[in-house]
Amino acid sequence: NTQISGQGLDVNKLDVDVLEQIHQMGGLQLVMPQAFAETDCGALADTGRTVVEFNLTGESVELPMMGGKTFNAMTFSGQVPGPTLRVTQGDVVQMTLSIPADEVTGHGNDMHASQMTALAFDSVNPGETSQYCYIAESAGVFKYHCSGVHLIGMDQHVF
Numbered sequence: 001n002t003q004i005s006g007q008g009l010d011v012n013k014l015d016v017d018v019l020e021q022i023h024q025m026g027g028l029q030l031v032m033p034q035a036f037a038e039t040d041c042g043a044l045a046d047t048g049r050t051v052v053e054f055n056l057t058g059e060s061v062e063l064p065m066m067g068g069k070t071f072n073a074m075t076f077s078g079q080v081p082g083p084t085l086r087v088t089q090g091d092v093v094q095m096t097l098s099i100p101a102d103e104v105t106g107h108g109n110d111m112h113a114s115q116m117t118a119l120a121f122d123s124v125n126p127g128e129t130s131q132y133c134y135i136a137e138s139a140g141v142f143k144y145h146c147s148g149v150h151l152i153g154m155d156q157h158v159f
Contacts, residue, residue, distance in 0.1 A: 038134075039132055041092075041131060044135065045133075049090060049091060049135065050088070050091045052092065056076045056077050056098070056109070057099070058075070058108075058146065059074075059075055059078060060074055060105070063075075063080060076144075081143075082144065087136045088136070089136055089139045090135065090137075091135070092133055092135055092136075093134055094132075095132055096129060097109050099125060099129070102126070104126070108146055109145075111134070111144045
């Protein structure tokens with residue numbers, strides 16, 4: 001299925017001649033403009049848009065559960081879920097993610113509102129800080145979560 005609502009593409013039902021014609025024309029080129037969106041904080045700050053800054057810390061904490069038990073959680077600024085980040089459509093989101101030097105693992109931040117690939121938001125290792133920016137193009141409510149291409153044990157980060 002495509003990501004376009006209400007549409008699907010089943011290649012098994014396509015005419016073989018159509019597939020050959022597509023091949024002869026050089027194939028399909030799928031273009032995702034969001035994947036090539038400007039992410040340079042300096043360039044985006046120069047656009048005249050409102051820049052909204054968020055500073056988060058990726059850290060592991062022990063949180064209480066009902067019944068007196070605790071669990072280890074990967075958090076943003078000690079919270080599960082992380083803090084609510086509010087912007088207006090069209091604002092530049094400037095995200096700074098810091099990982100304390102004594103943290104046991106790296107963290108990342110996959111911002112679904114950015115509509116960009118998670119590859120743009122790679123993991124940040126203990127003792128490091130990373131900053132990235134994007135324009136809040138789409139209105140709505142979006143989740144964000146720990147991610148990173150080079151993170152080991154990703155299943156421990158997103159639950």
